[in-house]
Amino acid sequence: MRLICTPRSYGRLLQRHMIHSGVPSNKRCTVAIIGAGAVGSYYGARLHEAGHDVRFFMRGPNLDTCHVNGLTVQSIAGDMHIPASELQTFSNTKDIGEVDWVVLGLKSTALQVVPALVRPCLGQHSRVLAIMNGFVDDQLVDLLPEARSVFGGMAFICVNRISPGVIHHSFYGPLLGGLARVDPNQQHELELLEQLWQPTKVPFTTTPTLLRGRWEKSAWNIPFSGLSVAMGGITIDQIVGDQGLRKLAKQIMCEVVAVANADLQAHCGGDDWEPLGEAHMTKMWDLSDNMGPYRPSTMIDLLAGKPIEVEYLFSQPLQRAWALGVEVPYMHMMVTQIEAIQRMRNLF
Amino acid sequence: MRLICTPRSYGRLLQRHMIHSGVPSNKRCTVAIIGAGAVGSYYGARLHEAGHDVRFFMRGPNLDTCHVNGLTVQSIAGDMHIPASELQTFSNTKDIGEVDWVVLGLKSTALQVVPALVRPCLGQHSRVLAIMNGFVDDQLVDLLPEARSVFGGMAFICVNRISPGVIHHSFYGPLLGGLARVDPNQQHELELLEQLWQPTKVPFTTTPTLLRGRWEKSAWNIPFSGLSVAMGGITIDQIVGDQGLRKLAKQIMCEVVAVANADLQAHCGGDDWEPLGEAHMTKMWDLSDNMGPYRPSTMIDLLAGKPIEVEYLFSQPLQRAWALGVEVPYMHMMVTQIEAIQRMRNLF
Missing domain, CATH: 1.10.1040.10 (N-(1-d-carboxylethyl)-l-norvaline Dehydrogenase; domain 2)
Incomplete structure (x- = not known):
């Protein structure tokens, strides 16, 4: 129990663990962004900027505009533009294929459609990070039993989509991540989450207690x-x-x-x-x-x-x-x- | 103190007092309605209907329409229409002259303009009944030192003005009245208030504790x-x-x-x-x-x-x-x- 609920001691433990783990910190991951609203698009663009292979699930006018103009992010942490030629968009998650990471930028109102949307992207080693509002984590673990691990993310950010294909990030931006339904034996998984964000401009920290x-x-x-x-x-x-x-x-x-x-x-x-x-x-x-x-x-x-x-x-x-x-x-x-x-x- | 704060015993006392007072219960009073919104217009029309000499202070489109069409009241307690030829309207309270009763149908937001509006209608024996929301009674006593007595009235009524000159009374309607800043020696004044309403269709009761x-x-x-x-x-x-x-x-x-x-x-x-x-x-x-x-x-x-x-x-x-x-x-x-x-x- 100590491991789960003691952020004060956990940082040191994690640091020690990382030094010994020897996992390369610049591994290029495949990432599916499911729910490319303001939050999903912003963090997806930051992952793309850092060199990850990012695939956006989009629909409607947002997809139509991005097909022509690409994705534009006006950000206090530095503007980004992914031209249409580089932007990987998908109108059906079945076409995305298996990925290392599924990042959910959906609202909690969409919780019931998550399995159908996400399942096509999950393989044996796929992990899910739900940057969703609300206490949805335990439900997600139940809804996605195939996922290797399910993480929750808290976005402390002011970001809005001001028009199709255009995201405005006006303030702050850190991301806090942790394991859903923690099992002490699984804590090393947090390192992988850290590695995903390490090369990005996103200030990322982990919490051993997602709650x-x-x-x-x-x-x-x-x-x-x-x-x-x-x-x-x-x-x-x-x-x-x-x-x-x-x-x-x-x-x-x-x-x-x-x-x-x-x-x-x-x-x-x-x-x-x-x-x-x-x-x-x-x-x-x-x-x-x-x-x-x-x-x-x-x-x-x-x-x-x-x-x-x-x-x-x-x-x-x-x-x-x-x-x-x-x-x-x-x-x-x-x-x-x-x-x-x-x-x-x-x-x- | 007993007199002021004991509604249970006050009814009997008032009854006894009325029997001995010998005041005629059908005296025709002059009444100025100041603030002819929905509430003022409704109760003013009921006073007119009962034979009192009622003078309405009106302004703007309401005055203009009433000049032509008179005042119309659609009411669950019986419709009323005061034709323009019978309706006494005044755009300045100075023209109303001294009256027995000033009935205030103003909102509490208008409290500060009350003295200037009401004073021209006050003589030595004029009384004021404020059918105003809120705890304004003590302030009114201070604002109108010339008034013989100041009463507060609580209108338990659903009434709206649906267009200039047209009032709609949809529900309920009793009026509860009491003396502002009660002096036990003044309690007989409540009889006069009762006499004002006695011939009308308004269910009227007094309260010895306005508070x-x-x-x-x-x-x-x-x-x-x-x-x-x-x-x-x-x-x-x-x-x-x-x-x-x-x-x-x-x-x-x-x-x-x-x-x-x-x-x-x-x-x-x-x-x-x-x-x-x-x-x-x-x-x-x-x-x-x-x-x-x-x-x-x-x-x-x-x-x-x-x-x-x-x-x-x-x-x-x-x-x-x-x-x-x-x-x-x-x-x-x-x-x-x-x-x-x-x-x-x-x-x-």
Whole structure:
């Protein structure tokens, strides 16, 4: 258990392990990006830039435009353009073939279609990294029994698709990855994930407790994406810039952190795990204060009348709070409002 | 103090007093309706119907239309039409002259213009009935020192102006009235208020504790008008018909009742006052469940981009809760959202 739940000691262990493993750090991997929205396209382009063989699953106007113009990424970390002649796009994942890595950039609302989409790309040694919002990891392990390993990724990034084939990365960008349903004997798998990202410009770190990583992300996502949607679709600067909403976001973030720590305690037991606390909250606030008029994807979906990610982003964390007996009146009110918006506007 | 805070014993006292007072119950009064929106127009028309001399202060398209077509009221309690030839309209309250009664149908957002509007109609024996949302009564006593007495009125009614000169009364309709800033020696004044309404079709009752009456109204208004606005402008049937919003409304109503009782305790002291409780809440829910797609005036103002009544309807009751040490997280979140909407859309 110590290995699973102790980020403080895990870094050293991983370092030692890597020194001895002798795996080449610049191995060229085949990667399928399934779900080439803003997040999938951004990280896929960074993998391509670093020399990996990246194959994008795309559809509709995005595919049509990319066929002609290629993929364009405007990024504060350096612009990228993959010309149409170099861009590998596929309208059916069956044509992608077996790959080393499947990177999922899907929304949690698409969880049930994952097996049919992903299976054609999986071989005996294929690994899956789900850069998906919400606590979907355990379900993914069940949905994809063929995968060698399933990882979860948390993207701390402000990125939007501003038109077909054009991605705008406006702020931040680190990726945090960890194993879904951890087995201590499998921890060396994390090295392979690190190797995938090592040659890229993406600041990548691993977490031995994916659960903690998910809560780290949720500590931002629940108050900020949540208030953005509950208030009918407002941008992050409107939340941090309003004296009242700012206090609500702080209140909700504190509640999320309380649930997170109760959940980590329940999973890890004992005292040998690192709670989320002031340092993380301060970091999330510093980021938010500098984020500008960012539109979270849930808010974009709301305004576009598309399905919004409610179940895995908001409802399940609330259910978890209740199951753990943590009092979360502000989170409860906000999630209830979001669920009501989903019902009233039929955004399923 | 017993007189002020004991509705249970007050009814008998009032009855005894009326028997001996010998005031004729069908005296024709002169009445100025200041603020001829939906509420002012409806109750003004009922006073006119009963034979009182009613003078309406009107402006803009409403005045123009009434000049030509008169005032039309479609009402579940019986339609009314005051033809233009009978309708007394005034575009300036100075032309109305001194009246027995000034009935204020203004919003609390108009509080500061009340003295200039009302003063021209006040003589030594003029009385004021403010059918205004919110806890404005004490301020009105200070703003109108010339008035013989100032009363507050709570309109439990669903009424909207559907076009200039046309009022639609869809549901319920009782009026509850009481003295602002009660002086026990002044309680006989309530008889005069009763006499004003006695010949009308309006179910009218008095309350010896206006504070309790205001809270009775707020127990509906805060959760229902509040959620309507906080959710971006939805109708009452959408609140009672959604499983989540229904629970939120119940939660908020319970919080309001808790504040109400703490406030009544603080004002009345001892045990000799009647708390708000289940019976009142059940009544408010029965009404709401049968109200249909009603649009509260605050929600209409929100959607029209007009000033919304936030201070006296929502912010002050919240401040009162905090001053009394009552925990109201749901009300806090909702009021904060409404205040933020007011700021962001500049609805002052």
